[in-house]
Amino acid sequence: MNQQVFEKVDTYIGNLLAPEDSVLQETIQSLDDASIPQISVTPTQGKFLQLMLLSCKAKRVLELGTLGAYSTIWIARAIPADGKIITVEFDPHHANVASQNIAKAGLSDKIDLRTGKAMDVLNELISTNEEAFDFIFIDADKPPYTEYFELALKLSHPGTIIICDNVIREGKVLDEDTTDERVKGVQRFNQMLANNPKVTATIMQTVGAKEHDGMAIAIVN
Numbered sequence: 001m002n003q004q005v006f007e008k009v010d011t012y013i014g015n016l017l018a019p020e021d022s023v024l025q026e027t028i029q030s031l032d033d034a035s036i037p038q039i040s041v042t043p044t045q046g047k048f049l050q051l052m053l054l055s056c057k058a059k060r061v062l063e064l065g066t067l068g069a070y071s072t073i074w075i076a077r078a079i080p081a082d083g084k085i086i087t088v089e090f091d092p093h094h095a096n097v098a099s100q101n102i103a104k105a106g107l108s109d110k111i112d113l114r115t116g117k118a119m120d121v122l123n124e125l126i127s128t129n130e131e132a133f134d135f136i137f138i139d140a141d142k143p144p145y146t147e148y149f150e151l152a153l154k155l156s157h158p159g160t161i162i163i164c165d166n167v168i169r170e171g172k173v174l175d176e177d178t179t180d181e182r183v184k185g186v187q188r189f190n191q192m193l194a195n196n197p198k199v200t201a202t203i204m205q206t207v208g209a210k211e212h213d214g215m216a217i218a219i220v221n
Helices: 003-017 022-033 043-055 070-076 092-104 118-127 145-153 169-174 181-194
Strands: 060-064 084-089 111-115 133-138 156-165 199-206 213-220
Touching: 003 043, 022 070, 022 092, 043 070, 043 133, 043 156, 060 070, 060 118, 060 145, 070 084, 070 092, 070 111, 070 133, 084 092, 084 118, 092 111, 118 145, 133 145, 145 156, 145 181, 169 181, 181 199, 181 213
Parallel strands: 060 084, 060 133, 084 111, 133 156
Antiparallel strands: 156 213, 199 213
């Protein structure tokens, strides 16, 4: 098996079960147009997030790492009309493009896009006693993943699903001598997850258009 086969199978699954409409296609195109890296979730991953949202009947969602709002749009389409997403993006340029994509998708009423450091926004949400979230998707910078998760727990309730993307890094997590701060960040996160009594969790390896990686999936006890 090689990367070309993984990509073809990903396209096959996507075309069958996670077809992109024009809004999603234009959102991906907007990243190229704005010189933003193409690191959004894939269509099949977007559909997977929707299934997870539906499984816990999520109405309130927190997302860390908006990028161009591709995943945000997938998420927003799986929550009820009176649902709410708070999505956080550090880069003002990315946030501006995301805001335009959210508006084009007709989802501005559902999505509260906040620009700033995820750590600051999380602490602000905690200090203002924000109502707990049903679903949390963490797809931001990797070094502070552990801290993001621990703060996210304070914004959750029993049954909240927390998904963290990019925690295998093409298998580089196996390298104990790595100097890559992103890899070190997810190594630390994965170890924390294994020892955390507050959640029941696993990691699923993923292959496809985005090569070899993995998603951590946790349910708050």
